[in-house]
Amino acid sequence: MTTTQIILASRPKGLPTLENFKMEDVALPSIRDGEVLLEGMYYSVDPYMRGRMNDAKSYAPPFETGKPLSGGVVAKVIESKSTNFKSGDIITGNLPWQKKMIASEKDIRKIDTTIAPASYYLGILGMTGLTAYFGLMHIGKPKAGETVVVSGAAGAVGMVVGQIAAIQNCYVVGIAGTDEKIKLLKDEFGFDDAINYKTTPDMKKAIAAACPKGVDIYFDNVGGSISDAVISNINFHARIPLCGQISLYNSTEIPMGPRLQPMLLTRSVLMQGFIVSNFQSEFPEGHKQLATWVKECRLKFTETIEHGFEKLPQALLGLFKGDNTGKMIVEV
Amino acid sequence: MTTTQIILASRPKGLPTLENFKMEDVALPSIRDGEVLLEGMYYSVDPYMRGRMNDAKSYAPPFETGKPLSGGVVAKVIESKSTNFKSGDIITGNLPWQKKMIASEKDIRKIDTTIAPASYYLGILGMTGLTAYFGLMHIGKPKAGETVVVSGAAGAVGMVVGQIAAIQNCYVVGIAGTDEKIKLLKDEFGFDDAINYKTTPDMKKAIAAACPKGVDIYFDNVGGSISDAVISNINFHARIPLCGQISLYNSTEIPMGPRLQPMLLTRSVLMQGFIVSNFQSEFPEGHKQLATWVKECRLKFTETIEHGFEKLPQALLGLFKGDNTGKMIVEV
Numbered sequence: 001m002t003t004t005q006i007i008l009a010s011r012p013k014g015l016p017t018l019e020n021f022k023m024e025d026v027a028l029p030s031i032r033d034g035e036v037l038l039e040g041m042y043y044s045v046d047p048y049m050r051g052r053m054n055d056a057k058s059y060a061p062p063f064e065t066g067k068p069l070s071g072g073v074v075a076k077v078i079e080s081k082s083t084n085f086k087s088g089d090i091i092t093g094n095l096p097w098q099k100k101m102i103a104s105e106k107d108i109r110k111i112d113t114t115i116a117p118a119s120y121y122l123g124i125l126g127m128t129g130l131t132a133y134f135g136l137m138h139i140g141k142p143k144a145g146e147t148v149v150v151s152g153a154a155g156a157v158g159m160v161v162g163q164i165a166a167i168q169n170c171y172v173v174g175i176a177g178t179d180e181k182i183k184l185l186k187d188e189f190g191f192d193d194a195i196n197y198k199t200t201p202d203m204k205k206a207i208a209a210a211c212p213k214g215v216d217i218y219f220d221n222v223g224g225s226i227s228d229a230v231i232s233n234i235n236f237h238a239r240i241p242l243c244g245q246i247s248l249y250n251s252t253e254i255p256m257g258p259r260l261q262p263m264l265l266t267r268s269v270l271m272q273g274f275i276v277s278n279f280q281s282e283f284p285e286g287h288k289q290l291a292t293w294v295k296e297c298r299l300k301f302t303e304t305i306e307h308g309f310e311k312l313p314q315a316l317l318g319l320f321k322g323d324n325t326g327k328m329i330v331e332v
Numbered sequence: 333m334t335t336t337q338i339i340l341a342s343r344p345k346g347l348p349t350l351e352n353f354k355m356e357d358v359a360l361p362s363i364r365d366g367e368v369l370l371e372g373m374y375y376s377v378d379p380y381m382r383g384r385m386n387d388a389k390s391y392a393p394p395f396e397t398g399k400p401l402s403g404g405v406v407a408k409v410i411e412s413k414s415t416n417f418k419s420g421d422i423i424t425g426n427l428p429w430q431k432k433m434i435a436s437e438k439d440i441r442k443i444d445t446t447i448a449p450a451s452y453y454l455g456i457l458g459m460t461g462l463t464a465y466f467g468l469m470h471i472g473k474p475k476a477g478e479t480v481v482v483s484g485a486a487g488a489v490g491m492v493v494g495q496i497a498a499i500q501n502c503y504v505v506g507i508a509g510t511d512e513k514i515k516l517l518k519d520e521f522g523f524d525d526a527i528n529y530k531t532t533p534d535m536k537k538a539i540a541a542a543c544p545k546g547v548d549i550y551f552d553n554v555g556g557s558i559s560d561a562v563i564s565n566i567n568f569h570a571r572i573p574l575c576g577q578i579s580l581y582n583s584t585e586i587p588m589g590p591r592l593q594p595m596l597l598t599r600s601v602l603m604q605g606f607i608v609s610n611f612q613s614e615f616p617e618g619h620k621q622l623a624t625w626v627k628e629c630r631l632k633f634t635e636t637i638e639h640g641f642e643k644l645p646q647a648l649l650g651l652f653k654g655d656n657t658g659k660m661i662v663e664v
Contacts, residue, residue: 051598058598059568223593236391237610242597255591261555262587264605265574266383266390271603273596278569 001028003100005068006312012053015250015320020053021069021313026098034105037079040309041090043097043330044072044122045316046156047221048275050249059275068096069312072122074111075101085110092121099309099332116294116301123156123327124301127276129290131243132160134279139241139272140217144169147211149230152221154181156327157243159189161219163299166190170217173210175203175226177322184325189300203229214238222247228258234269242273250320302326333360335432337400338644344385347582347652352385353401353645358430366437369411372641373422375429375662376404376454377648378488380607382581391607400428401644404454406443407433417442424453431641431664448626448633455488455659456633459608461622463575464492466611471573471604472549476501479543481562484553486513488659489575491521493551495631498522502549505542507535507558509654516657521632535561546570554579560590566601574605582652634658 002025009022031037049071052063063069073095077085082105085091093108095101111121123129135157142148148165152158153174162185165172174185174194185191193210200206207215207229214235220227223245231240248255264271279286293299304324306315309332319328334357341354363369381403384395395401405427409417414437417423425440427433443453455461467489474480480497484490485506494517497504506517506526517523525542532538539547539561546567552559555577563572580587596603611618625631636656638647641664651660 059600220593223591227593242593245594245597248591248594255594256588257591259555259580259587259589260592261552261559261574261603261605262577262580264603265577266605268391268605268607268610270605271593271596273593273598273600273602275600278600 001100002026003028003098004309005096005098006309007068008053008063008065010065011055012250014252016050016053016317018313018317023310028100028102031079031081031102033081035102036077036082036085036091036105036108038075038091038095038101038103038108039078040073040075040095040099040101040332042074042119042122043309043312043332044126045312045319045328045330046071046127047244047246047249047319049316050320059277068098070094070096072126074118074121090118092126097312115291119303119305119327119329119331120294120301122329123303124160124294124299125287125290128156128327129160130279130283130286131276132157132164133286133290134276134282135241135243135274136161136164136217136219138279138282139270139274140219140239142168142170142217145171146216147171147173147213147235148217148219149173149175149207149211149215150219150221151175151226151230152244152246153185153191153194154325155221156324158219158221159185159302159326160299162191163189164293165217167293167298171211171213173207175222175230181325184302188302197226204232207233217241219243220245224248224255224257231260231263234263234267236267238267238269240269240271242271246320304328306330308332333432334358335360335430336641337428337430338641339400340385340395340397342397343387346584348382348385348649350645350649355642360432360434363411363413363434365413367434368409368414368417368423368437368440370407370423370427370433370435370440371410372405372407372427372431372433372664374406374451374454375641375644375664376458377644377651377660377662378403378459379576379578379581379651381648382652391609400430402426402428404458405433406450406453422450424458429644447623451635451637451659451661451663452626452633454661455635456492456626456631457619457622460488460659461492462611462615462618463608464489464496465618465622466608466614467573467575467606468493468496468549468551470611470614471602471606472551472571474500474502474549477503478548479503479505479545479567480549480551481505481507481539481543481547482551482553483507483558483562484576484578485517485523485526486657487553488656490551490553491517491634491658492631494523495521496625497549498524499625499630503543503545505539507554507562513657516634520634529558536564539565549573551575552577556580556587556589563592563595566595566599568599568601570599570601572601572603574603578652636660638662640664
């Protein structure tokens, strides 16, 4: 049997282009005991994948050139030699960018589509939701009445962070890049205020105005000058979970900026870089809490869905232009 | 009765000069119930005092122009209207830069000069030692076998941090600015290695060579390009207690440097600014542990002592030129 896959054809310098990807056919062997044959339904694209396209030491190993990329996928079991799975089961796991793929029963888990649509397991009920949950709750440690600022607020992680912060009775301010996103954050996702960084000339002043009591938690998804503006309004004993730096992922030189340490020092601020897998042992707690809030309709979610397996590279590149509102997904 | 005091005559721009200080006579009233009259013996000068010379929001309120500076002082009680103190007692407290001064019994504490010389209560048995202890133990959380790098290692805090790290069975590398200091750190203070940043052309490479297993804890006293070089060698899950930024205290513009967040993010690094008073409720634990290690001769200490009350401004300015090895003290 053959299937189609998308490989990393070459490593990008700066912003990736479609030329860095290549679609090709590949033969699949027969499945063995403990394995299943899967057909992909939903594929996740995420900002962190940009880092894996470089040949550089990071938390996840680099993608190999000539090999398929991989990421979060929701798939249907179409053949099983595992006693844990049968044909028709819907599963999720970290899987290659192939239309069909073979997986070991150890690397996938069944999902409950009565709680939420299957694609949500790539988002609010998957790594996205867990990232928001652990970054905010375990690093940010919000207290009622505190002010929480979220950058990349209309992105998949950002919109969950803002809603969880609101559940904790915090005052929540989002930063995003279009007026439609600003409206959505305030009208649909319960943000107390939101700032369009693309149309705001003085972000430092705008954040000061939006946060009259200063910033107690800054959940940073973007880095760069937006973060400089937030940090210049940071409070004593503030916490800064570092979740993403999407504004810098395509830099070809080391980005320069104002030195942070004097501010972090004089205000006793904590800054903590993290990835969700640091909290692996606590995933059950996170899954349970997120599912509860989703069932109770206290957490909403939204997706930007592209259609067609071949759209995967384009969807990934779209993240760096802010094409997505909420979670960017490719549906096959 | 009159005494002599040193006031902040004007706020410095950049590096302070002797012109920013002025010595003058001042009248002292009689002491009231619960107060003591003190004669200063040892005066502490510390890098953080530079920040208090600015009119800027920080953890300590700014010194006022026309008023005496203040800081850690060891003094002798020469008259007492407190039942807790009698003439001849040796005390320490945060006191004004005056030859004689009046203090409330609530603001001073008696010291035990059988454990260590009186001046040590401004250093290893005072704020200096507590700063080293809490920054390393409560933020750095050293584990046996880890690599700890300390900048400003021959300064008062740095040399204590290095020794405590060695007690925790860490591999300890210091950074300092003269060959004499390097020799002292290795021969007297038990550092495994030490680097003279003034004679080392490529600090990033030198730190990589001195720390073959990378850097697990970076105790930062200095900031600037030295810190950039250390952080470029930082390990996954490293901790960076931010204690000082002496290289930047005299900056007149916002210092620029490579953005830190991408490195902190991809390696899940914690950076935490702090001052010792954040740990006030745990001071008894710190005092006890430091006194025990000093009595057991597991912690050594050294001082640079200037003589004469009028030398206080000069001693403070000397900190920014690295004139001191260990704690800088003025003895009257």
